[in-house]
Amino acid sequence: xxxxxxxxxxxxxxxxxxxxxxxxxxxxxxxxxxxxxxxxxxxxxxxxxxxxxxxxxxxxxxxxxxxxxxxxxxxxxxxxxxxxxxxxxxxxxxxxxxxxxxxxxxxxxxxxxxxx
Amino acid sequence: xxxxxxxxxxxxxxxxxxxxxxxxxxxxxxxxxxxxxxxxxxxxxxxxxxxxxxxxxxxxxxxxxxxxxxxxxxxxxxxxxxxxxxxxxxxxxxxxxxxxxxxxxxxxxxxxxxx
Numbered sequence: 001x002x003x004x005x006x007x008x009x010x011x012x013x014x015x016x017x018x019x020x021x022x023x024x025x026x027x028x029x030x031x032x033x034x035x036x037x038x039x040x041x042x043x044x045x046x047x048x049x050x051x052x053x054x055x056x057x058x059x060x061x062x063x064x065x066x067x068x069x070x071x072x073x074x075x076x077x078x079x080x081x082x083x084x085x086x087x088x089x090x091x092x093x094x095x096x097x098x099x100x101x102x103x104x105x106x107x108x109x110x111x112x113x114x115x116x
Numbered sequence: 117x118x119x120x121x122x123x124x125x126x127x128x129x130x131x132x133x134x135x136x137x138x139x140x141x142x143x144x145x146x147x148x149x150x151x152x153x154x155x156x157x158x159x160x161x162x163x164x165x166x167x168x169x170x171x172x173x174x175x176x177x178x179x180x181x182x183x184x185x186x187x188x189x190x191x192x193x194x195x196x197x198x199x200x201x202x203x204x205x206x207x208x209x210x211x212x213x214x215x216x217x218x219x220x221x222x223x224x225x226x227x228x229x230x231x
Contacts, residue, residue, distance in 0.1 A: 032217050043120070043207065043224035044159075051217030090159065094217075102147060102214055103172055106159040 002027050002095040006107035014115045019063075019078040021110045023091030026072065033074045034092040034104070035065055044090065050074060061085070086114045118142045122208050122223035129198055130231055137193045137226045139208030148191045149209040149220060150183065152176075159207065165191065166214070195228075203230045 007022040025031060035047040048059025055067045061084075065076045074091060091107040121140045129135045141148050150162040163173040165183050182194045191210075195202055205227050209220040 034219060036222070041224075043122075044209075044222035046219050046221065049217070049219050101172060102149070102164055102211065102218065102220070103161045103174075104149075104151070104159075104220060105161070108158050 002031070002093060002105050004091050004093050004105055004107040006089075006091050006110050008110050009108065010111045010113070012113040012115060013081045015083055016080050019076070019081045019085065019112065021076040021089050021091075021112065023074045023076065023107060024072050025074060025091070025093050027093060027095050029095055032094040033065075033067060034094070035059065035063070035074075035076050036090045036092055037087045038090065038109075039087045047076070047089075081112075081114045083114050083116065086112055088112070120208055120210055120221050120223035122206075122226050124226060125224065126227045126229070128229045128231060131200055132197050135195050135198055135228065137195075137206050137208075137228070139191045139193075139223060140189050141191055141208065141210030142212075142221055143189070145210035145212050145221070147171075147211045147214060147218075148183075148185070149211075150193045151207045151209065151222075152204040153207070153225075154201075154204040162193075198228075198230045200230050203228060 003026045005024045033050040036044040048057045050057045050067045058064045063078045088109045088111050090109050093105050123138045148165045153159045163177045164171045180196045184192050205225045207222050207225045209222045211218045211220045
């Protein structure tokens with residue numbers, strides 16, 4: 001079965017310090033992986049995507065993620081947190097199945113708090 | 117930047133009533149989706165739609181649910197006889213093409229409250 005595990009439900013950092021949000025996935029096929037962000041009362045905004053090209057993926061707002069097949073991980077990082085980064089972050093997998101599905105599978109989300 | 121728009125932002129309905137949630141996908145996108153998020157739970161896939169028919173649906177998407185593209189711009193989700201457990205945030209999404217690498221673009225959601 002395909003699944004996504006976000007290891008931390010809450011992460012709190014100080015402004016200007018690094019951010020690490022952890023994600024592990026399980027997929028029998030070559031998956032596509034995404035990070036989405038949800039600010040309060042807003043929809044899901046795409047941060048970045050991995051689709052079997054470069055393993056280090058850069059996204060918007062200074063975020064990046066590294067695909068590590070050996071560890072089945074796709075952790076999200078940012079060198080320096082900003083107050084505006086406070087939001088909920090979702091790791092998402094499209095299992096692939098050779099293109100037969102577009103069904104996204106979501107992790108449970110990580111709520112990022114940024115302290116001044 | 118083009119975006120997916122959903123209306124209404126909040127819908128309150130009595131149990132047993134029919135409700136229609138509306139979405140306007142991005143104009144050049146061909147694939148449309150509905151997801152839902154019950155409070156405190158994961159975002160869950162409901163259905164995907166292409167070329168005027170359902171291409172995939174989850175076990176949640178039973179006979180109480182239907183989707184339609186009534187004209188060239190709108191994409192709707194209808195719940196025929198709402199239950200208390202249908203209370204959730206419903207997200208519409210669209211993508212340009214099929215394929216695992218195609219990102220889905222989401223609207224801001226409709227919060228459905230069943231009384």
